[in-house]
Amino acid sequence: MGSDQRKDRMRFLCAAVIAGFLTTSAGVGAKELVIIANKAYPADRITREVVKEIYLGERTMEKSVRILPVDQVDPVVKKRFVEVMIGTSIQKYEAYWFRKTFRDGVVPPVLRESSPEVIQFLEREVGAIGYVWGDEALKKSGIKMLLSIEVGD
Amino acid sequence: MKRAFEIGMITAAVFFLSDSTGAGFELSAFSDVSFTECSRQECETVLGDRGGRNGNFVLGDLDFFGVNQFDQFDVLIELDIEEGRIVDLERLTLGYTVSDVLRIRAGRFHTPLGFWNPTYHHGIQIQPTIRRPQFLRFEDEKGILPLHTVGLYLSGRVRSGGLGIEYGAFTGNGPKITVEDAAAVLSPNNVSDNNPGKSVGGHVSVSPDGIPGLTAGAAGHFSRILSDPAVTALQLPSVDVNQTIWAGNLTYAREFLELTAEYYAIRDKDRSAAGGGTRVSQAYYALLSYMIGDRWVPYFMYESMSVKSAAGEDAYLIALAASDTTKTIAGVRYELSSKSSLRAEARKVRWGDFDWNEYGLQWAVGF
Numbered sequence: 001m002g003s004d005q006r007k008d009r010m011r012f013l014c015a016a017v018i019a020g021f022l023t024t025s026a027g028v029g030a031k032e033l034v035i036i037a038n039k040a041y042p043a044d045r046i047t048r049e050v051v052k053e054i055y056l057g058e059r060t061m062e063k064s065v066r067i068l069p070v071d072q073v074d075p076v077v078k079k080r081f082v083e084v085m086i087g088t089s090i091q092k093y094e095a096y097w098f099r100k101t102f103r104d105g106v107v108p109p110v111l112r113e114s115s116p117e118v119i120q121f122l123e124r125e126v127g128a129i130g131y132v133w134g135d136e137a138l139k140k141s142g143i144k145m146l147l148s149i150e151v152g153d
Numbered sequence: 154m155k156r157a158f159e160i161g162m163i164t165a166a167v168f169f170l171s172d173s174t175g176a177g178f179e180l181s182a183f184s185d186v187s188f189t190e191c192s193r194q195e196c197e198t199v200l201g202d203r204g205g206r207n208g209n210f211v212l213g214d215l216d217f218f219g220v221n222q223f224d225q226f227d228v229l230i231e232l233d234i235e236e237g238r239i240v241d242l243e244r245l246t247l248g249y250t251v252s253d254v255l256r257i258r259a260g261r262f263h264t265p266l267g268f269w270n271p272t273y274h275h276g277i278q279i280q281p282t283i284r285r286p287q288f289l290r291f292e293d294e295k296g297i298l299p300l301h302t303v304g305l306y307l308s309g310r311v312r313s314g315g316l317g318i319e320y321g322a323f324t325g326n327g328p329k330i331t332v333e334d335a336a337a338v339l340s341p342n343n344v345s346d347n348n349p350g351k352s353v354g355g356h357v358s359v360s361p362d363g364i365p366g367l368t369a370g371a372a373g374h375f376s377r378i379l380s381d382p383a384v385t386a387l388q389l390p391s392v393d394v395n396q397t398i399w400a401g402n403l404t405y406a407r408e409f410l411e412l413t414a415e416y417y418a419i420r421d422k423d424r425s426a427a428g429g430g431t432r433v434s435q436a437y438y439a440l441l442s443y444m445i446g447d448r449w450v451p452y453f454m455y456e457s458m459s460v461k462s463a464a465g466e467d468a469y470l471i472a473l474a475a476s477d478t479t480k481t482i483a484g485v486r487y488e489l490s491s492k493s494s495l496r497a498e499a500r501k502v503r504w505g506d507f508d509w510n511e512y513g514l515q516w517a518v519g520f
Contacts, residue, residue, distance in 0.1 A: 058310065061252045066225055095491040098181070098519060099279050103272050105220045105229040105248065107179050 032134030033081060035147040036119070040126045041065070046146040051085050054129060056096070057106040062127065069109040070118050070130035077115070081131045084151050119143060179220050185213030185277040185517035195507035199476075205511065212237050213517070216275040225250050229258075233275050241293070243275055243301070254309040261343065264302045265321050265356045266372045267415045268402040278519035281411070281442055281452055281486070283498050287478050288417065288436035288458040292328070292339035297460070297475045298398065298417070299328040299376065301341040302352060317360040319370075327352045330380035330392050330472050337384050337472045350395075352376035358402075366407040374398040377424070380472060390468040394421040409444040419460075421469045429468055432461035434475075442486075450486040455479075476505040484513075493518045 035051055037043075042063040053059040054069050061067060072078045075090070082093045097108040112118045115132040122128040123142030137145060189205035191197075196204030203209065215234040220227060231244035246260035265271045269289050273280035290296035304325020311318050326342035327350055333340075358370030380392035402415040416437040423429035438456035445451070458478045462470035484498035493516070500511040 059253055061225075061250060064225070064252075066222065066250065091491055098492065101179055101220060102181060102218055102274060102276050102279065102519075105227060105246070107220055107222045107227075 031080075031151050033077070033084065033131055033149050033151045034134045034137050034145050035129065035131055035149075036122060036137050036140075036143045036145050037129040038122050038124075038126050039142055039144050041129065041144065041146070043146065044144065046129075048085060048147070048149070051147065052087070055086055055109060057100050057104065057108070060106065065127040068125050068128040070121055070128055071109040071111050072115070072118060072131070073111055073113045074115070077131065077133060080151050084149060085131075181218045181519060183214070183216040183218070183276045183278050183517070183519045185515055187211040187213060187283060187513060187515040189511060189513045191502075191512075192510040193508075195504075196502070196509045196511065199504050199507055204509075213277055213515075214275055216243070216277075218274075218276070229260075231275060235293075246306070252309075254311055256308050258306045258308070259304070261301060261303045261341065262306055262323075264298075264300050264354065264374065265306070265308075265323065266298065266300070266354070266374055266398065267400040267417065268368075268370065268404055268413060269415060270298075270300050276519060277515075278492065278494060278517040281413075281440060281450075282454055282482060282484060283496050283513045283515045286415075286436075286438045286454075286456040287480060288438075288456070292341065293333065295336070295338060295473065297339070297419070297458075297470060297473050299339060299341060299352065299374065299378075302326075302354075303341050303343050304351070315362040317362070318357065319360075320355070320357040322353075322355040324351050324353045327376040328378055330378065330384055330469070332381065332383040332387060335387070337380070337387060337389055337474070339378075339473065347381070348377050348379045350377035354398075356400075366405050368402075368404045370402045372398075372400040372402075374400075378469060384472055389472045391425065392468045392472050393424040394467075394469045395424060396421050396469065411442045411444075412440070414439040421461075421467045423468060425468065429465070432467040432470075434458075434460040434462075434467065434470060436460075448488045450488065452482075452484050452486065454482040454484075456482075477503075478505075479503045492520055 035046060042065050050059065054067055059067065079090055082088060082090050086093055100106055101108055110121065112121055115136040118130040118132055119140055122130050134148060137143065188210050190208040191205045194206060197206040217232045219230045227248040229244060229246045233241045233243045235241055242261065244262055246258040246262050248256060248258040250256045263271050263274055269285065288297060291300055302323060302325035304323060306321060306323040308321035326346040327348055328339050328341055329347045330337050331340045352374065354372065354374035356370060356372035358368050360368045376396050378392060378394050378396050385391050397420040399418045400415065405412040417435065419434045420431060422431045436458040438454060440452060440454040442450050442452035460470045460475045460477060461467040462475045481501040482498055484496055487495045489495060496515045498513045502509055502511055
């Protein structure tokens with residue numbers, strides 16, 4: 001093996017170590033929000049735009065199933081969801097729903113206290129869709145994941 | 154006493170319904186208290202005690218609103234207690250959603266004309282000003298437009314080519330002119346129709362993705378309107394008109410700025426033996442508001458109603474005692490919270506040959 005080859009191998013190893021370090025450090029603390037639904041929900045994938053339409057009451061049906069969006073009372077996960085997915089603040093989101101319900105007669109998202117309660121509700125209702133932190137949705141049998149979004153620390 | 158008991162029972166029933174169902178019955182209520190004073194005797198000449206010459210505290214409506222959904226069905230109720238004594242079922246619809254493209258509702262609903270009427274309904278807290286524009290007053294407030302319909306309403310929403318499109322079509326009992334409290338008023342004919350012609354109408358509004366916050370809409374309403382015989386007992390002309398209403402609206406809401414404008418043309422063709430011909434009246438308003446910080450919203454509105462109600466003109470508008478009216482309104486709203494606000498307004502009013510200034514304060518809540 002010539003010295004050039006050794007230098008190339010060293011450069012490759014260094015690059016791999018640095019890349020691995022950067023990847024790992026970026027992953028540490030990066031939280032993942034997942035959009036989940038009942039296992040029989042009539043879609044297997046969903047886009048961010050559709051999630052926004054559902055949580056703003058603009059899309060209420062999926063095929064012939066009424067969509068039942070679920071919101072969390074937990075202000076940490078709700079704040080992150082509303083800011084990242086809806087693009088507004090909790091205060092404006094709630095004011096929007098107050099008007100929307102009155103104007104169009106559309107019921108706002110169901111409220112659940114915590115992620116386990118959201119998952120329990122989703123397991124029962126075919127049209128139910130909700131959001132939880134990624135690690136909270138692992139190994140749950142009655143639900144499926146439709147979308148995953150990294151939302152930072 | 155009997156009336157108070159009835160109102161108490163209804164209020165208790167509404168709250169019980171809200172509490173007992175839990176699973177999805179959404180109940181809200183609106184209320185407000187205002188103070189109004191006008192500057193000159195003319196307001197009393199035109200509006201009587203309600204003009205505010207003496208300075209009036211005004212008890213607003215107590216408006217209950219509830220909606221429930223189950224499977225593809227929904228029920229919507231809006232029950233209004235007016236002036237602390239009149240119970241009025243403003244909306245009651247039974248709905249079935251086939252898809253987002255087609256929703257079917259039957260019952261009593263707010264006629265989907267323009268923007269204001271199907272948006273703010275009776276919810277004072279969510280409307281931008283203390284009062285509705287004069288020409289959009291409800292039928293039992295001496296309004297000139299059929300703002301409630303009893304019948305069938307199909308509506309839907311689609312997306313196409315970068316446009317969000319909402320549309321609807323409806324049919325119902327044609328309105329009539331009847332007598333209430335010794336005055337002629339429009340009635341939506343809740344349980345009968347006094348002529349064979351059903352009212353029909355439709356609307357469409359478009360929101361382009363390329364201009365976020367902009368919505369433009371158009372609507373039409375066609376009906377035959379007859380008066381009850383009791384109207385002639387008030388020395389008013391009997392009414393038999395074919396009425397066509399065209400409405401256009403434009404709204405733009407972006408960041409802190411909101412602009413709303415609506416225009417209505419009301420065309421009445423006289424069918425009576427006297428043959429009064431065809432008359433066209435017009436009404437419009439433009440409203441501009443701008444939010445400063447999180448709480449202060451100064452606003453400016455100009456509204457105008459130009460009607461053919463002189464002797465020998467439109468029997469429909471003569472019977473409803475409509476007058477040419479303009480109002481220039483400057484006000485400020487302070488958002489106490491997302492569900493409560495204070496408003497202060499100054500209005501310059503011209504009503505027929507009279508004019509005066511008004512001042513108004515209001516505290517409104519929605520909860």
